[in-house]
Amino acid sequence: MNDTPSAAALPLTPPRRQRRRLFDGWLASALLVALLVALPVLAVFSFVLDPAASVWRHLGATVLGDYIANSLWLMLWVTIGVVAIGVPCAWLTSVCDFPGRRWLEWALLLPLAMPAYIIAYTYTGLLDFAGPVQTALRTTFDWSYGDYWFPPIRSLGGACAMFVLVLYPYVYMLARAAFLSQSRCALEVSRTLGAGPWRGFFTVALPLARPAVIAGVSLALMETLADYGTVVYFGVTTFTTGIFRTWYGLGNAAAAAQLAAALMLFVFVLIISERWSRRRQRYHHGSARFRALARHRLRGWQAVLASCVCLLPLLLGFVVPVLQLGQWALLTYEQSLNATFVTIALQTLLLAGTAALLVLAIALLLGYGKRLHSSRLLRSAVQIAGIGYAVPGTVIAVGVMLPFAAFDHTVDAFMSRYWGISTGLLLSGTLVALLFAYAVRFLAVALQTVEAGLGRIRPSTDDAARSLGLSPGSVLRRIHLPLLRGSLLTAIVLVFVDVLKELPATLILRPFNFNTLAVRTYELASDERLAEASLPALAIVAIGLLPVILLSRAIRRPATGEVDAALTGH
């Protein structure tokens, strides 16, 4: 009998060991990346116990109370504002039909393209004493200074208004997705049980959408806390302005880090509330037998009212500021559209492009690591790496500066001591530091997109390709890359635009004399050259429209991860 299989000299590979080695390499690099990305936050917290006591006590006695009070007021009013605008608009566009509903559906997202600091500059120009509105009032009623009261735009209330106008789309987006995913059955059941449309909204639809609304509010509040450009321009003292002042004004790194740590406590509450509500949202998804809601057609004054309710935030949050910026740009483009502007624009595009590719590469490393090696260690590492989206740019900047400066000093001291060479600053104040900060801040955006894309490729697809003769490397090239192309492109666009708009971290970390469009806008506005700031601002808004287009395309299939990624990215 020659049935007994001969152990022929086949080129057998020991796959288990090999696979484990490959996985270990992947695991190690993924863990290393996760650690690096967590470094800034860890650095900030490592200073909590540092006895920078004198400055700390000084801050506590003078401004800390203001920071906390202002932050809390901002959070309160922004919450009320974004819910008051976002939820009704979401409800009207998802269950009702009225004139303009089709285009308002996506147009309501447009304010997302408008960074808060830019809308703040625009409205300051519009509503200040010398602005067109007050001037018109004075000429019409023949008033002069002091004759009348006009709400001061550069105030806490003004800042709240600005945030609400550009951040309500978070709530709008998520609430709308929740309303659309609710089966019509749930609402119809409430009708058969005797609840009118209004009671149906308050007793069924809204409670079901509550986790989505909370998630949207959390995202809006994270943006509010992270903002620097608006509050510093309006003279509202918050943690971010405090960190800047302590860092540059008082030159005290430890105190700045301690303020950053205090700010992070606020942020952690928001992260937890956002994650918690998103988890709940999954359980709240409608029944398996899904039927889309039949739209309720509004008529007469109801239709007019609905159109106005949805039109107003769009006008105030996008159309008016863009028109104002456009008018300024027309007035000033002859001076401001010069070689400097072109250089800055190119520099910005190059920087944002490099950052986007870098972040994408890291996201692919982590996303693939998680697909190949689903260990709990790696999963939590990836989760930690993704936390940066919630960390304000100022905190990341301080958290990057501290370890980088320490590294530079150590190397410098070492080199001078043994070789007598001063290496100076190797990392601090270079593009490396800036790119690193961007990677920390925006990794989550790319990671979510990549993971969503990978999740749509079933594991059996990989196996099928293997059984048809493809090696693992070829599977990546011939199956995964073509299938992921859309997701990768989305990730690049999202990170690109986010980097373009980023202000505080760039301001702190940029190399000397290195400018981006956002920094240029900020500098011009700080010098009260608002009209000249309009050109870079318009450029930012125009490029910022890209992800909004992606979002508006995704809005019809609200379950995809790309919506999430795009939302957390702003």
Place this chain on the structure above:
Amino acid sequence: MPPLLAIDAVSVAYGSTQVLHQIALTLSHGSIGCLLGPSGCGKTTLLRAIAGFEPISAGSIALEGQVVSAPGRTLPPERRQIGMVFQDFALFPHLSIADNIAFGLRGWSASDRRQRVEALLRLVGLSGYGRHYPHQLSGGQQQRVALARALAPRPRLLLLDEPFSSLDVTLREGLAREVREILSQEGTSAILVTHDQQEAFAFADEIGVMAGGRLLQWDSGYNLYHRPASRTVAQFVGQGQMVPGRWLDTTRVETPLGILRSDAEGTPGAEVDVLVRPDDLVHVRSGDSSASGALVTATVINRVFRGAEYLYTVQLGSGQQLLCLTPSHDDVAPGERMALRLDQRHLVVFPRQTA
């Protein structure tokens, strides 16, 4: 000539949990095997071990005499020339149907490849669909593309992992027959994994019943049904009841249905259970004088109409319940009595289990 596939004492373990225990079976060229068992019995793991996706911890797997899997050594799946059809079909969504089928034809000339794709499209009845994309096809059509794609490189062995389970019941049987036909036309040997015994009977020459990571019996469908090697196989394959009995001498067993003769020998006096299949019991219509063998009467408890036949649940005077299959014309209402005769070719006897 060595058999196409020889699996020898194969075990698979994930960490410290052993999921396959000492599996052994052989499959000869041109035959079609089936792994049958409830979900979680290890049948898919075995299939993936054959394909090269799962390393084995003991034993060996040999294809045409060449060891392809041994502890610590696994020939990667792409070098085994084994085709696989997946439960979810796993078509490549970014490739057209023709490109999907041509995917494994690397190293073929363009004209050969085109001809092969055309031939397979014809074979699976999808001529003219080459330019379509997977999402444009129905489930049954996707299934056929998956089959064509796996067959295209002329694999030595084709593995099918529950290929019909995601399809409509009405579609399933027809497609199973069709696939069987296609396989024999291509002369491909295959192993199918399923939990559906009708599918297994319809598809396979040899069937392995698996439970708890063990292969309980590797045999023809007829033998699994009529000569189950163990109580578990008897209970998993087909319907039937255990009737208590006792060996009178070495060849005869006494049961409530009468004294039955056995080919196998037993210990006189030992308590046993006798397997009685629904088709082992024959309804004796009144006035039928040709009846021979032990006759018993039983009361009808209930009955299920199944189109061509009735499945009766009847009760003997002893309280013992039995299943009986009759032609659909044998119409006896519940509560009435019917005469039954045991028509058993092979007596299947298991030692009595002491509870």
